[in-house]
Amino acid sequence: MSNYPKPDAATLVKIYEKMELIRQNDERAHKVVKAGRIIMPYYSPRGQEVIPSAISVSLTAQDYICTIYRGTHDMLAKGVPLKLLWAELAGRVTGTCKGKGGPMHITHPETGVMVTTGVVGSSMPIANGLAWASQLSGDGRVTIANFGDGAANIGAFHESLNMAALWKLPVIFVCQNNRYAEHTTFANSTAVERIGDRAASYGMPGITIDGNDPDVMYGAAKIAIDRARAGEGPTLIEAMTYRFNGHLLGDDGHYMDKEERQRAIAADPVARLRKRLIDEGALSEADAVRIETDISAQLDEAIEFALQSEYPALDEIRRDVFAHELA
Amino acid sequence: MTSKTTIVQALNQALDDAMAADPSIIVLGEDVADREEGGVMGVTKGLSTKYGDRVRSTPISEQAIVGAAIGASLAGYKPVAEIMLMNFTTVAMDMIVNHAAKLRFMSGGQTHVPIVIRTMTGAGFSVGGQHSDYLEAWFAHTAGIKVVAPADPAEAYGLLLSSIDDPDPVLFIENMPSYWTQGAAPEQGKRIPLGQARIAREGSDLTIVTYSRMVGEALAAAEALSKDGLSIEVVDLRTIAPWDRDTVLQSVAKTGRLLTVHEATKPFGVGSEIAAEVNEELFGRLKSPIRRLGGAFCAVPFSKPLEDAFAPTARTIEAEIRSILSPELTH
Numbered sequence: 001m002s003n004y005p006k007p008d009a010a011t012l013v014k015i016y017e018k019m020e021l022i023r024q025n026d027e028r029a030h031k032v033v034k035a036g037r038i039i040m041p042y043y044s045p046r047g048q049e050v051i052p053s054a055i056s057v058s059l060t061a062q063d064y065i066c067t068i069y070r071g072t073h074d075m076l077a078k079g080v081p082l083k084l085l086w087a088e089l090a091g092r093v094t095g096t097c098k099g100k101g102g103p104m105h106i107t108h109p110e111t112g113v114m115v116t117t118g119v120v121g122s123s124m125p126i127a128n129g130l131a132w133a134s135q136l137s138g139d140g141r142v143t144i145a146n147f148g149d150g151a152a153n154i155g156a157f158h159e160s161l162n163m164a165a166l167w168k169l170p171v172i173f174v175c176q177n178n179r180y181a182e183h184t185t186f187a188n189s190t191a192v193e194r195i196g197d198r199a200a201s202y203g204m205p206g207i208t209i210d211g212n213d214p215d216v217m218y219g220a221a222k223i224a225i226d227r228a229r230a231g232e233g234p235t236l237i238e239a240m241t242y243r244f245n246g247h248l249l250g251d252d253g254h255y256m257d258k259e260e261r262q263r264a265i266a267a268d269p270v271a272r273l274r275k276r277l278i279d280e281g282a283l284s285e286a287d288a289v290r291i292e293t294d295i296s297a298q299l300d301e302a303i304e305f306a307l308q309s310e311y312p313a314l315d316e317i318r319r320d321v322f323a324h325e326l327a
Numbered sequence: 328m329t330s331k332t333t334i335v336q337a338l339n340q341a342l343d344d345a346m347a348a349d350p351s352i353i354v355l356g357e358d359v360a361d362r363e364e365g366g367v368m369g370v371t372k373g374l375s376t377k378y379g380d381r382v383r384s385t386p387i388s389e390q391a392i393v394g395a396a397i398g399a400s401l402a403g404y405k406p407v408a409e410i411m412l413m414n415f416t417t418v419a420m421d422m423i424v425n426h427a428a429k430l431r432f433m434s435g436g437q438t439h440v441p442i443v444i445r446t447m448t449g450a451g452f453s454v455g456g457q458h459s460d461y462l463e464a465w466f467a468h469t470a471g472i473k474v475v476a477p478a479d480p481a482e483a484y485g486l487l488l489s490s491i492d493d494p495d496p497v498l499f500i501e502n503m504p505s506y507w508t509q510g511a512a513p514e515q516g517k518r519i520p521l522g523q524a525r526i527a528r529e530g531s532d533l534t535i536v537t538y539s540r541m542v543g544e545a546l547a548a549a550e551a552l553s554k555d556g557l558s559i560e561v562v563d564l565r566t567i568a569p570w571d572r573d574t575v576l577q578s579v580a581k582t583g584r585l586l587t588v589h590e591a592t593k594p595f596g597v598g599s600e601i602a603a604e605v606n607e608e609l610f611g612r613l614k615s616p617i618r619r620l621g622g623a624f625c626a627v628p629f630s631k632p633l634e635d636a637f638a639p640t641a642r643t644i645e646a647e648i649r650s651i652l653s654p655e656l657t658h
Contacts, residue, residue: 064402098435107434114401114438119425125391126426129398129406136353136380136404143398156421159391166386320436321470323494 001209004219009282011057015214016273016283017291018053022046022073023270024295025082029072029089032303033249038090040103045073047212047244050269051176052077054217055144058225059112064130064143066115066123069104074146079111082302092309099312100320121154123147124173128164131171131228142228143171149238150181152195161236165204168233172224175236176211178243183255196238204234211239212269332512334505337480338370338445341487342407344516346378352491353381353399355392356409356445360384367411368447368506389415393422396442397430405491406442413448413500414457427496428471443490443497449540450590450638451504456626461539461591466498467568467600473521474568476500478542479510482565485519493521500567502540524571526578530560533584533648536575536601538564541588547641548648557652567597572604579605583614586647590638593621615651620644 007015026046032038048070056077059065067074075085080096088095089103096108104118115126127145134141151157152175164171175196181189192198199206205227209216217239224235242264246253253261277283283291318326332340346352354374358367363384365372375382385392389410396406410416416423423444431439450459466474475490475497477483483501490497527542528549535545542563549559560578564570579585585605587598598619605617620639628634 066398096435097433097437100435101433105433107430107437109401109437114398115426115430117426119421122394122421122426125394125422126398126401128391129395129400130402131398132395133399133402133404136399137402156390156394159386159388160394162386163388163391163395167383320432320434322431322473323439 001216001219004216005222006215007054007057007218009280011218012214012273012277013282014057015050015053015218016277018056018077019049019270019273020291021295022049022053022076024292024299025072025076028299028303030249037307040089042103042249043070043247044243044245044249045070047264047269048073048176048178048241050214050217051174051211051239051241052146054214055174055221057218058222059142059144061111062139063141064112064114064127065146066117066127066130066143067113067146068116068120068123068148068151069118070148071106071116071146072103075106075108075113075116078113080106080108080113082298083305084108086302086306087309090306090309091311092306093312093316094305094309098316100316121147121151121156124151124160125156127171128160128169131164131169132167134170135167140229141170142225145171145173147173147175148181149175149177149179149186149195150189151175152198153181153189161199161202161204161234164234165202168231170228170231171234172221172228173234173236175238176241177238178241180243180247180256182247194238196236199236202236204236206236206238208238208240211241212267214269214273330512331509332480333507333509334477334480334483334501335368335370335507337484337513338487338501339372340513341484342371342374343377345488345491346374346381349405350381351403352405352407353383354407354409355383355385355395357387357392357411358384359409366409368503370445371409389419390422393419393427393444396444397422397427397440400440400442401430401438407491408442408444410444410446412458413446413462414460416444416446416462416498423466423472423498424469428469431495432471439494440496441494443487443499445499445501447501447503447506449502449504450622450627450634453629453631453634455629459627461500461589461622463498463500463567464591464596467597471495472568473497473566474500475521475566476539477565478539478563479508481511481513482519484513485517486521486565488516489518489521492518497521500539505540505543519565521566522569522571524565524574525563526560526574527563528559528561530558531582532558532652533586534560534562534575534578534582535586535588535644536562536564536598537588538567539590541590541639544639544641545588545644548644551641551645552648557648559648570601575601576605576608579609580612583612584651585613585617586620586644586651587617588620588639588644590622592624593619594624596621618647618651620647
């Protein structure tokens with residue numbers, strides 16, 4: 001990993017800005033749901049901010065991602081506009097999907113967010129297809145398939161990694177190992193120590209890295225993305241991280257190891273990167289505060305926009321089932 | 328094309344014509360390339376030689392096959408995926424039902440999934456309980472996917488072209504035992520619109536609504552009954568979902584009697600849905616209760632006498648109709 005490409009200071013600041021956005025967005029989601037202003041299932045990505053932030057600085061808007069129900073961080077890092085995101089979370093017609101998809105199915109092709117699935121593991125087979133299209137057309141795009149450690153135990157993982165390697169598809173499988181498959185610990189659901197090791201059985205490069213280290217995450221993603229763009233095929237990246245919260249909002253995570261959780265929260269990657277950037281002079285305290293204030297204002301505006309937007313008209317039930325509206 | 332052809336040849340011709348006309352059409356599935364003999368039944372024979380990398384044989388990975396088709400369609404391609412046997416669609420149900428059928432709606436129309444999933448099935452081939460099922464009702468019950476089932480070569484050709492053209496996902500059901508049955512050759516490029524049934528035989532005493540291989544059985548039954556002066560109308564649905572309500576209702580309004588026939592097991596089948604709708608619309612005008620014929624409620628059996636007794640035949644259809652029209656004739 002010492003030979004990994006390193007992000008320069010400006011890139012690190014970009015990564016940090018995305019992470020801070022994800023952190024604050026998560027804080028707001030908790031607040032808004034607990035206050036009863038929006039009713040939605042919410043799967044917090046808090047603690048996993050580094051992964052998509054450090055990946056997406058090497059992606060273009062045209063590159064594709066597929067993500068899962070715990071995927072707000074992936075969407076935000078890829079650039080889904082906040083107003084559209086929040087309006088969708090609130091089920092309003094101004095949302096990305098006219099309110100018809102909701103938090104588990106955010107789609108926004110303009111920023112490359114092609115599929116968000118509520119089914120564990122289902123991001124991978126579809127990501128292959130997007131990558132296959134890029135391979136056939138030669139458009140140079142890459143596809144990121146995000147999934148969790150739980151999804152590495154579903155059959156779709158095996159089928160997808162084998163096909164991707166066989167066809168040398170420009171896809172990167174990003175396993176965000178947050179140590180919990182719903183309520184079950186990684187150790188209690190997975191026989192191997194490292195999911196990254198499984199890549200060997202598909203004949204593709206695989207690595208297990210500290211997904212909370214922005215330098216390492218950036219470097220590993222950059223190598224995999226460059227490899228995919230050069231037509232050299234897929235990579236499996238297991239990014240080790242930690243889910244700060246329970247499985248979903250309302251689950252306080254009693255089953256999680258208290259000390260382990262406290263350690264992870266104490267090592268909050270967002271706070272760590274902020275401190276480092278200031279220590280290294282890449283960011284002044286005033287700049288950091290300005291970033292935080294700007295994001296907060298954008299979130300105020302987005303949530304207000306969402307809550308003031310209309311719900312979809314009832315005839316939307318008949319639309320988008322097929323291309324032609326139902327009678 | 329000669330004046331007669333088989334369903335296998337008609338399907339192959341449809342794929343060839345579609346691929347020649349539109350470079351966004353791609354084909355994937357187990358054994359579909361010529362290195363693997365162009366499909367286990369030869370439906371895709373010659374396509375990989377002609378169109379190269381646009382035709383790919385896949386590993387035995389049904390989720391990955393349908394997933395790859397979905398993803399490529401989101402990026403603008405029009406994939407035709409082959410799931411060798413209809414029973415194997417069960418392995419890919421998450422991709423078909425949760426994703427292909429729903430992405431248009433759940434994305435608020437931003438994305439759509441113009442894929443065709445070709446699959447074959449049907450009792451009569453001595454392949455037992457996991458290689459013969461008709462599962463069309465499962466898919467017809469799912470919002471967002473169309474279900475098509477041709478009965479002869481011309482329908483196979485025209486419906487496959489329309490299915491490929493269609494902007495929504497289509498499950499295309501091919502009957503295995505009748506793949507090599509001869510029929511009139513299709514006119515090149517002639518599409519059969521989805522959602523339109525065909526009156527396969529006109530009649531005035533009773534309407535049979537059916538599809539796929541059962542159309543032939545129904546026509547044979549109608550022919551036998553005509554010798555006793557009974558006039559049977561046969562409606563070949565061609566598209567199961569969305570089905571052609573207008574044609575069916577007009578026919579039953581005319582004859583006053585309905586028998587639905589399919590090879591799938593009878594309970595909760597397509598016939599039940601059609602019977603219910605016809606009952607709602609035409610209750611006062613029906614001359615007799617609607618009847619349904621379907622496969623026995625069991626796994627498709629292996630043993631030949633049992634397999635032969637599983638699905639409706641011309642003889643069981645004929646007997647059913649005699650019992651509806653003139654109970655005294657049944658003895």
